[in-house]
Amino acid sequence: MNHRLGDHAVVLGAGMAGLAHAVPLAEHFDRVTLVERDPLPDRAKARRGVPQGQHIHLLVPGGLARLEALLPGVVDDLSGHGAELIGSPEWRFHMGGGRLALRGSDFRITGATRPLIEDVVRARVLALGGVEVLDGWTARELLTTDDRSRVTGVRLRSEADPADERTLEADLVADTTGRGSRSPRWLADLGYAPPAEERLKVDVHYTTRLFRRSPGDLGGSRNVLVDVPPDGRRGGVALAIEEGRWLVTLIGMLGERPPADLTGFTDYAAGLWNGDVHEVVSGGTPIGDAVRAAFPSFSRHRYDRLRRMPGRYLVAGDAVCSFDPRFGQGMTVAIIEALELRRVLEAHGLDRIGPRVLSSAQWAVQDAWDLAAGGDLAHPEVEGPRPPSWRLTTAYLQRLLPVAHHDPVVATAVIRVIGMLDRPQRLMRPQLLWHVLSGSRRNGHRTPSSDDAVGSRA
Numbered sequence: 001m002n003h004r005l006g007d008h009a010v011v012l013g014a015g016m017a018g019l020a021h022a023v024p025l026a027e028h029f030d031r032v033t034l035v036e037r038d039p040l041p042d043r044a045k046a047r048r049g050v051p052q053g054q055h056i057h058l059l060v061p062g063g064l065a066r067l068e069a070l071l072p073g074v075v076d077d078l079s080g081h082g083a084e085l086i087g088s089p090e091w092r093f094h095m096g097g098g099r100l101a102l103r104g105s106d107f108r109i110t111g112a113t114r115p116l117i118e119d120v121v122r123a124r125v126l127a128l129g130g131v132e133v134l135d136g137w138t139a140r141e142l143l144t145t146d147d148r149s150r151v152t153g154v155r156l157r158s159e160a161d162p163a164d165e166r167t168l169e170a171d172l173v174a175d176t177t178g179r180g181s182r183s184p185r186w187l188a189d190l191g192y193a194p195p196a197e198e199r200l201k202v203d204v205h206y207t208t209r210l211f212r213r214s215p216g217d218l219g220g221s222r223n224v225l226v227d228v229p230p231d232g233r234r235g236g237v238a239l240a241i242e243e244g245r246w247l248v249t250l251i252g253m254l255g256e257r258p259p260a261d262l263t264g265f266t267d268y269a270a271g272l273w274n275g276d277v278h279e280v281v282s283g284g285t286p287i288g289d290a291v292r293a294a295f296p297s298f299s300r301h302r303y304d305r306l307r308r309m310p311g312r313y314l315v316a317g318d319a320v321c322s323f324d325p326r327f328g329q330g331m332t333v334a335i336i337e338a339l340e341l342r343r344v345l346e347a348h349g350l351d352r353i354g355p356r357v358l359s360s361a362q363w364a365v366q367d368a369w370d371l372a373a374g375g376d377l378a379h380p381e382v383e384g385p386r387p388p389s390w391r392l393t394t395a396y397l398q399r400l401l402p403v404a405h406h407d408p409v410v411a412t413a414v415i416r417v418i419g420m421l422d423r424p425q426r427l428m429r430p431q432l433l434w435h436v437l438s439g440s441r442r443n444g445h446r447t448p449s450s451d452d453a454v455g456s457r458a
């Protein structure tokens with residue numbers, strides 16, 4: 001153990017943020033208890049508390065690399081349990097009206113279900129000394145010192161028997177209970193100002209189906225993205241996952257709902273502006289039924305702007321900010337927050353732990369929010385502020401993406417930003433600007449390549 005900071009830390013919620021945060025806490029506390037409302041399955045299986053887990057869920061390159069930094073050896077564990085690791089030469093990324101020129105690049109993502117990723121990470125975390133999980137218990141209320149300046153524990157209720165309550169004393173409590181976090185209410189009950197909430201209404205609908213995969217499918221490509229164009233509402237992804245399957249998620253925005261029945265699902269895929277997802281759907285043998293989910297809005301709680309928070313308390317993961325999942329950043333941001341927690345614990349111990357971690361992880365939340373919200377706001381129907389800086393960035397991206405369809409330097413730079421390996425400002429560096437400007441001049445005389453395959457917009 002690194003320098004000891006206390007006896008007991010409690011993490012509320014054993015989703016991806018909770019698991020990731022337990023790692024640095026186990027480095028400084030004798031015991032870490034993960035409190036989880038769901039009874040946890042003993043093998044990779046979808047569960048009620050993570051309804052998004054049945055849809056596309058991948059770790060982007062920056063998330064996979066950081067998960068390895070958090071838990072060395074975990075990438076081999078994932079692969080040993082059947083997760084695919086998919087290199088960028090096997091991707092087909094259709095964005096901005098064409099396919100990104102990813103030849104020569106070398107990035108990896110996971111091809112796995114969310115339950116498998118969570119199962120492997122949970123096994124690693126529970127193997128750390130002093131970490132245990134208390135499942136089937138819901139966090140109901142915070143316990144504090146009499147003057148309410150410091151959190152001292154949490155009150156829990158059993159899911160099996162609501163009359164059964166217990167308290168857990170703790171030197172630190174972390175709220176990682178996801179989108180439904182009660183921290184705003186808990187803070188208000190304790191006399192603290194709750195965080196302001198920024199909400200983006202996008203009315204996103206996902207429908208997902210599994211298909212049997214054959215080695216020759218899509219000429220060996222294993223990851224397909226057909227982006228929702230700014231003048232459309234439909235997109236889709238197909239990802240090679242464990243047990244020789246394709247996971248196909250069809251996406252609708254602004255109220256558009258991809259159908260669940262196989263014929264409707266196939267027709268919807270056929271209507272996408274690029275045919276690759278349809279090729280997977282129409283050529284594959286379906287497995288089981290479709291699952292659907294709706295996400296009316298995504299929101300960000302501005303804990304970073306609070307002037308007062310109780311001591312020994314922190315909030316992280318979707319409890320702080322949930323992003324439009326089309327960009328696949330949520331788990332990666334949660335892992336970055338956990339790495340920042342590790343740095344803060346080593347540098348400052350428990351002093352102002354909550355605000356310090358929020359502030360040092362702020363860059364990741366901001367980048368991911370800007371990227372996802374920026375993409376959403378490109379749809380004229382999405383309501384939200386569009387400041388001059390957003391207009392400038394959007395105009396630049398409209399020039400950059402067509403160049404990324406034939407210039408691997410630009411395509412690689414785009415993937416490094418979307419994949420959270422680089423910060424978005426890297427797209428503005430002079431060398432890249434030169435590529436974009438000279439590339440767009442050439443584009444003016446260019447005929448579409450076979451990669452572009454643009455059909456009708458849905």
Ligand SMILES: Cc1cc2nc3c(=O)[nH]c(=O)nc-3n(C[C@H](O)[C@H](O)[C@H](O)COP(=O)(O)OP(=O)(O)OC[C@H]3O[C@@H](n4cnc5c(N)ncnc54)[C@H](O)[C@@H]3O)c2cc1C
Pocket residue numbers: 012013014015016017018035036037038048049050052055056057058059060063137138139140176177178179180206293295316317318319322323325327328329330331332334
């Ligand atoms: C459709 C969809 C697709 C997505 N795809 C991706 C993707 O491809 N890549 C990616 O990185 N991210 C993706 N995300 C985002 C990702 O799911 C989240 O960002 C990530 O799971 C955040 O983890 P979390 O631990 O904060 O929340 P969650 O994973 O939601 O976990 C919260 C946990 O807290 C538990 N809980 C809730 N309340 C209580 C309570 N009171 N007491 C005890 N336990 C409680 C829940 O049961 C749950 O286990 C997607 C999201 C959606 C909606």
